[in-house]
Amino acid sequence: xxxxxxxxxxxxxxxxxxxxxxxxxxxxxxxxxxxxxxxxxxxxxxxxxxxxxxxxxxxxxxxxxxxxxxxxxxxxxxxxxxxxxxxxxxxxxxxxxxxxxxxxxxxxxxxxxxxxxxxxxxxxxxxxxxxxxxxxxxxxxxxxxxxxxxxxxxxxxxxxxxxxxxxxxxxxxxxxxxxxxxxxxxxxxxxxxxxxxxxxxxxxxxxxxxxxxxxxxxxxxxxxxxxxxxxxxxxxxxxxxxxxxxxxxxxxxxxxxxxxxxxxxxxxxxxxxxxxxxxxxxxxxxxxxxxxxxxxxxxxxxxxxxxxxxxxxxxxxxxxxxxxxxxxxxxxxxxxxxxxxxxxxxxxxxxxxxxxxxxxxxxxxxxxxxxxxxxxxxxxxxxxxxxxxxx
Amino acid sequence: xxxxxxxxxxxxxxxxxxxxxxxxxxxxxxxxxxxxxxxxxxxxxxxxxxxxxxxxxxxxxxxxxxxxxxxxxxxxxxxxxxxxxxxxxxxxxxxxxxxxxxxxxxxxxxxxxxxxxxxxxxxxxxxxxxxxxxx
Ligand code: SF4
Ligand code: SF4
Numbered sequence: 001x002x003x004x005x006x007x008x009x010x011x012x013x014x015x016x017x018x019x020x021x022x023x024x025x026x027x028x029x030x031x032x033x034x035x036x037x038x039x040x041x042x043x044x045x046x047x048x049x050x051x052x053x054x055x056x057x058x059x060x061x062x063x064x065x066x067x068x069x070x071x072x073x074x075x076x077x078x079x080x081x082x083x084x085x086x087x088x089x090x091x092x093x094x095x096x097x098x099x100x101x102x103x104x105x106x107x108x109x110x111x112x113x114x115x116x117x118x119x120x121x122x123x124x125x126x127x128x129x130x131x132x133x134x135x136x137x138x139x140x141x142x143x144x145x146x147x148x149x150x151x152x153x154x155x156x157x158x159x160x161x162x163x164x165x166x167x168x169x170x171x172x173x174x175x176x177x178x179x180x181x182x183x184x185x186x187x188x189x190x191x192x193x194x195x196x197x198x199x200x201x202x203x204x205x206x207x208x209x210x211x212x213x214x215x216x217x218x219x220x221x222x223x224x225x226x227x228x229x230x231x232x233x234x235x236x237x238x239x240x241x242x243x244x245x246x247x248x249x250x251x252x253x254x255x256x257x258x259x260x261x262x263x264x265x266x267x268x269x270x271x272x273x274x275x276x277x278x279x280x281x282x283x284x285x286x287x288x289x290x291x292x293x294x295x296x297x298x299x300x301x302x303x304x305x306x307x308x309x310x311x312x313x314x315x316x317x318x319x320x321x322x323x324x325x326x327x328x329x330x331x332x333x334x335x336x337x338x339x340x341x342x343x344x345x346x347x348x349x350x351x352x353x354x355x356x357x358x359x360x361x362x363x364x365x366x367x368x369x370x371x372x373x374x375x376x377x378x379x380x381x382x383x384x385x386x387x388x389x390x391x
Numbered sequence: 392x393x394x395x396x397x398x399x400x401x402x403x404x405x406x407x408x409x410x411x412x413x414x415x416x417x418x419x420x421x422x423x424x425x426x427x428x429x430x431x432x433x434x435x436x437x438x439x440x441x442x443x444x445x446x447x448x449x450x451x452x453x454x455x456x457x458x459x460x461x462x463x464x465x466x467x468x469x470x471x472x473x474x475x476x477x478x479x480x481x482x483x484x485x486x487x488x489x490x491x492x493x494x495x496x497x498x499x500x501x502x503x504x505x506x507x508x509x510x511x512x513x514x515x516x517x518x519x520x521x522x523x524x525x526x
Contacts (some may be wrong), residue, residue: 049477051518109515184481185516192484269477271518281477281518335494348484350518352477353498 002292008042009373017042019275019367021360022206022288033228037300038293043367046203046299047220047359048287050196050351051271053182054162054233055280057118057260060154061129063087068141073131074098075117075148082131086139089155091117094173101361105276107180109233111276116270118158122222123265125315148173156260158222158268162232164284166204166252167308168346170195170328172340176313180275184350186313193310193338193345198356199303199330204252206242206243206299209386212235214377219256220285220363222268224257225372228286231381238384245298246383248307253365256284267359283355285363289374300388303330310340394424394442396465398508399455401435412438415455415497418451419443426508438465438508468525469509471502475521482513482522 011017018041029037056285059080062072069086072079079098080089095114102108112217120127130254131144150156171183171194179186185192199205207213217228232253239249267283293342316323328338334349366372380386401410414420420443428436441448452462478499482491490507494502513522 009470050479107515111520174451185485187484192480194484269475269519272520273518274515279518281479334495336495349480349481349493352479354478 002043004288005289005291005374008289010368011042012177012370012373015368015370017367019043019045021357021364022046022201023042023357023360025296025300026200026237026302030380034296038290038296040262041043041290041296043290044206044283044288044295045360045363045367046206046288047283047356047363048164048198048202048351048354049267049277049283049355050198051182051273051279051358052160052163052282053094053279054283055158055160056114057121057156057158058088058090059156061087061089061148061155064141064144064150066141067139068131068133068144069136069139070131071133072146073129075127076120076130077128077130078112078114078117078279089293093118094277096278100242107275109274110272110276110278113270113272115280118260118280119265119268119270122260122263122268123155124150127263143332147320150261158226158260158263159181159229159255160255160282161254161255162234162313163256163282164203164232164254164286165197165250166202166208167247167306168195168197168250169317170308170333170338171313172310172325172345173314173315174312179314182276183313184348185274186249189380190340190343190345193333193340193347194331194350195308195333195347195352196312197308197330198307198351198353199334199357200301201353201360203284204254205301205306207245207288207295208241208247208301209297210252210381211298211386212295212377213286214380216375216378217286218372218375219287220283220359220366221256221258221263222260222283223264223266224258224262227375227380228377230255230256235382235384237386241385242305242307242316244301244305245378246290246301246306249309254381267355270314276325285359287367287372287374303334306330308337309332392442395443395448395449396438396440396441398465398494398510399437399439399461400461400463401437402459403433403434405459410455410460411439413454414441414451416448416480418454420447420451426488428488434487436459436487436508436510463509465509469507469511469514470523470525472521472523475519476500477519477521479518483516485512487512
């Protein structure tokens with residue numbers, strides 16, 4: 001027994017699709033069993049919302065008169081990458097505004113960076129463009145300054161090379177001083193433990209072997225619609241796994257793309273991480289088609305069965321020693337306290353579970369209302385464990 | 392007579408000492424404890440409303456400072472910009488009181504003004520900068 005994506009889409013079009021979130025499916029499976037859920041449910045929706053540094057946007061500014069081949073450009077004083085065609089630029093989430101004091105006065109504030117530029121654009125605010133060029137016969141203009149908005153640029157796409165990490169480290173600090181990391185403020189002597197994953201709602205933890213998520217998968221991206229473009233950078237599927245297939249270390253990632261127009265600053269928010277830098281919090285929701293019982297078994301994974309490594313960010317992470325202090329489950333992390341090296345440590349998330357839940361809910365509504373159809377992946381993403389036929 | 396609200400931060404080694412009770416005994420000051428806690432860093436945190444003669448008040452504070460206690464007026468007001476808060480939870484790692492708490496039903500971070508001692512630790516630790524200081 002199995003369903004095809006075409007069959008599921010047919011039901012979505014007719015407004016008959018049964019859609020549940022990755023949270024709801026847990027109790028449903030408990031109650032009715034895998035077999036019945038596989039028969040009656042069509043789609044499981046997932047969600048995550050957290051800082052994702054490997055993000056940015058391609059913008060084509062439209063041509064100036066006279067024409068310009070941009071050599072250097074700034075958006076609200078944040079440098080954009082210009083090493084592509086004349087008026088194409090890429091604004092990266094972690095780029096800092098020119099003259100930002102960075103970490104000169106430690107820990108730096110990192111008030112405004114590329115992530116904030118992207119949020120401003122998506123919110124419909126004006127952004128100041130300043131561009132310089134050396135001038136050519138075909139592109140004589142040497143300076144261009146104006147205010148732009150998302151409306152009046154020619155194209156603007158979010159294109160994030162690495163998002164939605166499948167599982168992540170739990171960060172702690174074994175040293176004697178406070179440290180400021182991309183995992184937040186870490187107090188000395190195991191003062192706190194910060195984690196950053198939606199756990200049981202997280203997209204890639206619900207399809208741990210990438211059986212359904214592939215190139216071309218249509219997704220919720222930043223409040224609008226996007227697609228999985230490729231596997232993300234650092235995509236690593238050759239990692240230790242639990243019996244339920246979930247990796248117990250940071251593992252797979254995805255590269256995603258989508259039109260910035262139609263996105264929403266609620267799901268694309270500029271972040272300033274004290275002492276570390278600026279970044280962009282990205283909201284992603286991925287639908288998982290219930291093709292067979294296997295899909296259900298994976299999607300019914302719960303926080304208690306997903307394990308994350310605890311890593312010291314004072315020495316082990318920065319020095320790349322690879323040492324792991326221990327393993328904890330997301331259920332333990334979400335209880336507010338974990339035990340590390342015999343000590344009780346309070347936990348804090350960096351990934352918003354309430355917003356992850358909201359995203360899974362919105363995607364569910366879109367599909368139920370027939371506004372969002374599923375896509376057949378053009379190609380599955382590489383996954384060592386799936387290819388080796390583990391489980 | 393003066394009446395002030397102040398926030399006292401006690402260093403680790405002073406937490407167990409009865410420095411505050413000396414305020415009554417030696418400086419004729421009255422106080423009301425509005426909030427007392429030991430932060431996860433094991434520093435003491437006390438919010439007091441102190442009443443007394445101005446000269447006594449000044450000498451009392453002088454004494455506390457000499458014991459290594461850091462004193463701030465509780466004049467600022469910390470507010471949360473609800474629009475900007477993403478309920479990420481990063482502030483939970485730094486808030487020394489229960490002013491910021493995770494509601495484990497909704498998974499939203501609750502901010503309760505009453506328990507906030509205006510230490511401002513959350514202000515820069517909040518990634519979308521939703522915690523604002525108002526004077
Ligand atoms: S750190 Fe800021 S955004 Fe995150 S929960 Fe706290 S107040 Fe809200
Ligand atoms: S200022 Fe922020 S960190 Fe300090 S008590 Fe108030 S809410 Fe907590």
